[in-house]
Amino acid sequence: MAIRIIGTGSYIPSTIEKNEDFYDHEFLNADGSAINSPNKVIVNKFKAITGIEERRYIKKDLVNSDIAFFASQKAIEDAKIDKESIDYIIVAHNYGDIKHNTEQSDTVPSIASRVKHLLKIKNPKCVGYDLLFGCPGWIEGVIQAKAFIASGLAKRCLIVGSETLSRVIDPHDRDSMIYSDGAGAVIVEENNEEGGILAHDTATFALDEAHYIHFGETYNTEITEERRYIKMYGRKIYEFALSNVPKALKACLENSGKSINDVKKILIHQANEKMDEAIVQRFYKLYDMEMPEGIMPMSINLLGNSSVATVPTLYDLILKGQLENQDINKGDIILFASVGAGMNINAIIYQY
Numbered sequence: 001m002a003i004r005i006i007g008t009g010s011y012i013p014s015t016i017e018k019n020e021d022f023y024d025h026e027f028l029n030a031d032g033s034a035i036n037s038p039n040k041v042i043v044n045k046f047k048a049i050t051g052i053e054e055r056r057y058i059k060k061d062l063v064n065s066d067i068a069f070f071a072s073q074k075a076i077e078d079a080k081i082d083k084e085s086i087d088y089i090i091v092a093h094n095y096g097d098i099k100h101n102t103e104q105s106d107t108v109p110s111i112a113s114r115v116k117h118l119l120k121i122k123n124p125k126c127v128g129y130d131l132l133f134g135c136p137g138w139i140e141g142v143i144q145a146k147a148f149i150a151s152g153l154a155k156r157c158l159i160v161g162s163e164t165l166s167r168v169i170d171p172h173d174r175d176s177m178i179y180s181d182g183a184g185a186v187i188v189e190e191n192n193e194e195g196g197i198l199a200h201d202t203a204t205f206a207l208d209e210a211h212y213i214h215f216g217e218t219y220n221t222e223i224t225e226e227r228r229y230i231k232m233y234g235r236k237i238y239e240f241a242l243s244n245v246p247k248a249l250k251a252c253l254e255n256s257g258k259s260i261n262d263v264k265k266i267l268i269h270q271a272n273e274k275m276d277e278a279i280v281q282r283f284y285k286l287y288d289m290e291m292p293e294g295i296m297p298m299s300i301n302l303l304g305n306s307s308v309a310t311v312p313t314l315y316d317l318i319l320k321g322q323l324e325n326q327d328i329n330k331g332d333i334i335l336f337a338s339v340g341a342g343m344n345i346n347a348i349i350y351q352y
Helices: 039-050 064-079 111-119 137-150 234-256 273-285 307-319
Strands: 002-011 015-018 054-057 088-092 127-131 156-164 181-191 196-204 213-216 229-232 263-268 333-340 344-351
Touching: 002 064, 002 137, 002 196, 002 307, 039 273, 054 181, 064 111, 064 156, 064 181, 064 307, 088 111, 088 137, 111 127, 111 156, 127 137, 137 156, 137 181, 137 196, 137 307, 137 333, 137 344, 156 307, 181 307, 196 234, 234 273, 234 333, 234 344, 263 273, 263 307, 307 333
Parallel strands: 088 127, 088 156, 263 333
Antiparallel strands: 002 181, 015 054, 156 181, 196 344, 213 229, 333 344
């Protein structure tokens, strides 16, 4: 018996925000001082580092639970299951529902309960809860679903990663160009096929690293509102990721009993193209190997960083044939991996 993903779905917002759209922003340093570079130079440097050309934002009348619902619907349809047979709905997010032009995050009821309501699931034994775990939240949700199923507490779970980071960005912070909105969902169950989840691993580094990603004030010192925005110490995160993520991936792979040569795809959280490439290159260097061409599919150039949604969206796009020159075939060994706020690292070795 194997615990496998049997259906996938994603929601990619229709509003496209291109890099050129940031040319008229007033970007400031953290202390509120002016940046001595034209915006075009700032944006071009940003693209060279992150690989991002454009990102997606939700429409003004939508909130996070809406797009989580859209992705969930597609996953249920793809799995061809009765929605009433779902035992758990696990929704990974970080900021709840934030309506357009409002400051307050709304998490009561939970996003999972809202998704269940929108799906019109009647079964009270279908339990919904939210998972706050930074960008690795969706992968952690899959790990938790596997534990529920392996222990006999569940037979089938819906795991969603959904976020609307456009509602928590400081327009005066250059890092605001990184973030985007989106949702991805999967159905996980135990069945008679081979493969599925072979191994997983999770770690939290919080002694010195807990606040590398946090909520903070706008960089515009003339604004006195108490609203807070997503902030990060980019250099610290980069150094942390390169030091710790490759070793975590190696430990997870070794627990699976599979060889590095068996890995066909690495679906890593779409945080920053250069950082992701460096992580995977260092992972292969642990085996005295060069990073194989095409091993690491990327969607960040067009979709930006949608936090918990990047990995399930990337997986869904590949399976649906919507990512150029990328495919996953029966028996392929895939490595799902993420690093993010907390600071959390996790990984899953999965056989398709």
